[in-house]
Amino acid sequence: MIPAVSVPARLRQIPLPTFAWATVALLATALALIFFYAPLDADQGISQKIFYIHVPIALTSYACFGWGAWKALTHLRTRAPGADLESYAAIHQGVIFGALTLITGSIWARSSWGIWWTWSSNQLVTFLILFLFYSAYFMLRYSVDPGPARANMCAVYALFGVVLIPVSWLSIRLANDFIHPTVFNQHGPQMSGSMFFTFCVSWAGLLALAATMYRVELAGKRLDAQLQELRELLT
Amino acid sequence: MSSGEKYVAAAYLVVFVGVLAWVAIIAAKLARLSHEVDELVELARRRGGE
Numbered sequence: 001m002i003p004a005v006s007v008p009a010r011l012r013q014i015p016l017p018t019f020a021w022a023t024v025a026l027l028a029t030a031l032a033l034i035f036f037y038a039p040l041d042a043d044q045g046i047s048q049k050i051f052y053i054h055v056p057i058a059l060t061s062y063a064c065f066g067w068g069a070w071k072a073l074t075h076l077r078t079r080a081p082g083a084d085l086e087s088y089a090a091i092h093q094g095v096i097f098g099a100l101t102l103i104t105g106s107i108w109a110r111s112s113w114g115i116w117w118t119w120s121s122n123q124l125v126t127f128l129i130l131f132l133f134y135s136a137y138f139m140l141r142y143s144v145d146p147g148p149a150r151a152n153m154c155a156v157y158a159l160f161g162v163v164l165i166p167v168s169w170l171s172i173r174l175a176n177d178f179i180h181p182t183v184f185n186q187h188g189p190q191m192s193g194s195m196f197f198t199f200c201v202s203w204a205g206l207l208a209l210a211a212t213m214y215r216v217e218l219a220g221k222r223l224d225a226q227l228q229e230l231r232e233l234l235t
Numbered sequence: 236m237s238s239g240e241k242y243v244a245a246a247y248l249v250v251f252v253g254v255l256a257w258v259a260i261i262a263a264k265l266a267r268l269s270h271e272v273d274e275l276v277e278l279a280r281r282r283g284g285e
Binding site: 050054 | 237238239240242243245246247249250253254257261264265268271272275278279282
């Protein structure tokens with residue numbers, strides 16, 4: 001009988017260089033699909049191509065924050081060694097992707113609406129709050145000395161922040177947001193099959209990019225900790 | 236190049252530059268770790284010679 005292994009555990013078994021090359025292949029395929037396969041949007045024209053990078057980046061940042069919160073919960077529940085570091089690395093990736101979401105979204109807004117930012121869109125404001133909340137995570141982390149107390153505080157903070165993800169996702173659906181478009185509603189994706197396929201490949205590529213960056217950062221942090229330990233042993 | 240094309244190029248360029256900046260930061264960190272390993276090897280050698 002084959003033992004049940006979770007998807008993240010299976011992904012961890014893939015060597016990092018293989019994972020990185022798969023990411024490159026996925027992103028190259030996504031770019032080819034975006035510019036040579038996906039049809040031009042009848043309403044927005046070429047500007048709609050920003051959708052294929054902006055929305056997957058936003059969803060990837062949600063995934064990173066969610067993964068960071070899951071690792072924080074694992075730390076609080078089981079005190080698993082390394083869970084705190086994994087939570088930190090995931091939140092760091094989430095903030096990077098969150099910043100890219102805000103910048104690409106702002107460029108798209110300028111192109112489509114003629115403005116860089118609007119405070120009247122619930123989706124934009126809730127995402128900004130989520131981004132600022134997780135940016136403040138680093139202020140908390142670096143203002144407390146390393147140890148179990150810091151790990152516990154950071155885990156609780158990361159768990160509080162994850163509540164904002166469904167709020168950000170649902171805000172546009174619960175309120176009458178006339179500015180930010182709703183592409184995914186209760187009737188499914190509001191786009192053609194080729195556009196949806198391109199979107200899915202792009203999202204897979206960006207998720208793979210986030211996972212690669214997460215693994216590289218985690219490997220660096222672990223190496224740093226091991227070197228610190230070795231230095232203490234030698235001196 | 237139309238205005239729309241310029242905005243599309245800017246959005247994709249921002250992501251590319253963002254990833255490139257991350258790679259540069261990681262490369263700098265790797266260089267620091269490599270330097271630290273060299274120091275520790277030297278320290279271990281001196282310890283072995285004592």
